[in-house]
Amino acid sequence: MKIVAAIIGMGIGQKHLEAIDNYKNSMVKIICEKKKNKIKELKIKYPNKIVTSDEDAIFLDKQINLVSIASYDQFHFNQILKCFKYKKNMIIEKPLCLNFNQLKKIYLLSKQNKNIKLTSNLVLRTNSLFKEFKKRINKQKIFYIEGDYIWGRKEKLFGWRSKIKEYSLTLGAGIHIIDLINWLTGLKPISVYAVGNDKITKNTSFKKNSLITMIFNFPNNILVKVSANGAAIYDHYHELKIFLENQTLVNSRMGSYVINKDRISKINANYPDKKNRKKLIQNFIDTIKIKNTKPLISLKEQIDLMTICFAVDKSVKLNKKIKIDYL
Numbered sequence: 001m002k003i004v005a006a007i008i009g010m011g012i013g014q015k016h017l018e019a020i021d022n023y024k025n026s027m028v029k030i031i032c033e034k035k036k037n038k039i040k041e042l043k044i045k046y047p048n049k050i051v052t053s054d055e056d057a058i059f060l061d062k063q064i065n066l067v068s069i070a071s072y073d074q075f076h077f078n079q080i081l082k083c084f085k086y087k088k089n090m091i092i093e094k095p096l097c098l099n100f101n102q103l104k105k106i107y108l109l110s111k112q113n114k115n116i117k118l119t120s121n122l123v124l125r126t127n128s129l130f131k132e133f134k135k136r137i138n139k140q141k142i143f144y145i146e147g148d149y150i151w152g153r154k155e156k157l158f159g160w161r162s163k164i165k166e167y168s169l170t171l172g173a174g175i176h177i178i179d180l181i182n183w184l185t186g187l188k189p190i191s192v193y194a195v196g197n198d199k200i201t202k203n204t205s206f207k208k209n210s211l212i213t214m215i216f217n218f219p220n221n222i223l224v225k226v227s228a229n230g231a232a233i234y235d236h237y238h239e240l241k242i243f244l245e246n247q248t249l250v251n252s253r254m255g256s257y258v259i260n261k262d263r264i265s266k267i268n269a270n271y272p273d274k275k276n277r278k279k280l281i282q283n284f285i286d287t288i289k290i291k292n293t294k295p296l297i298s299l300k301e302q303i304d305l306m307t308i309c310f311a312v313d314k315s316v317k318l319n320k321k322i323k324i325d326y327l
């Protein structure tokens, strides 16, 4: 089966294009971009592709069987609805959508359209270092995990992110770490209490919390702290500490280690390992092309992840612990 794809939005969408084009009989036929100057450049860079500002050119093209949605967050939901309507498989940048009602609708449509596949680009699952962590973890022995999404690119908050009413740093950043911890442990949280602040950004155009700290209760009496830190002066980093009964695994700006009672050893695996990120999209293409290919992330895992993120934001808003009701 030939994959004929289209991309909407050419920021991170550029990476989607590179992952799809020429991968196992796949090609990108149409690029949709809104910015005039980018359109001009794209036409020169990709003379053999259709470059348009009209997304309907994609949906009305019968050849297109995969749409990559890498537009701003507030457009994802309607573009997903169109993918269902016009029967296109879809890769959606995180977050899938911006509220729980939208999520319920997406879940319902996916159940009604089992032949249409969708995935969200949760790239930390392809990271060599975190794969190594996963191999070493005995989940019975974990008692505490700390994961910090340190954005290190504060200025990005002041662009399109500051203009979206329902934007949250949980959906924009924390989501990656929550997904990573769910995947590493094979578990999902029972409840969450979260708080946030805007101390560093309150006099800017970004009117939301630029720091959110979440405490999750996981099964097996595991406590998990996650922070989505958009305000830090730092490198862009996914810091992680996994505390097991007999050892601790660490990925930090200072390096990656396994700490035992009387020995600290460096873990030799790639981080941030950007070259492997395209594997998530390529695995998704395999699930479309090759029957019984196991997806790196299942539909239910994606729905559950979004449910968790909405519970976090509800907890911040209500300032109380929230039990997470999975769909």
Ligand SMILES: NC(=O)c1ccc[n+]([C@@H]2O[C@H](COP(=O)([O-])OP(=O)(O)OC[C@H]3O[C@@H](n4cnc5c(N)ncnc54)[C@H](O)[C@@H]3O)[C@@H](O)[C@H]2O)c1
Pocket (backbone or CB within 6 Å): 008, 009, 010, 011, 012, 013, 032, 033, 034, 035, 038, 055, 070, 071, 072, 073, 075, 093, 094, 095, 121, 122, 123, 160, 172
């Ligand atoms: N998975 C990840 O690690 C990751 C990383 C970065 C961004 N993202 C997500 O990707 C999406 C885009 O973010 P970005 O960092 O690429 O932003 P960006 O501003 O760098 O680029 C977005 C581009 O898409 C275009 N665009 C936006 N909406 C469009 C629409 N409806 N139709 C056509 N073009 C449109 C814009 O003009 C812009 O050129 C967001 O949802 C973001 O959360 C995910």
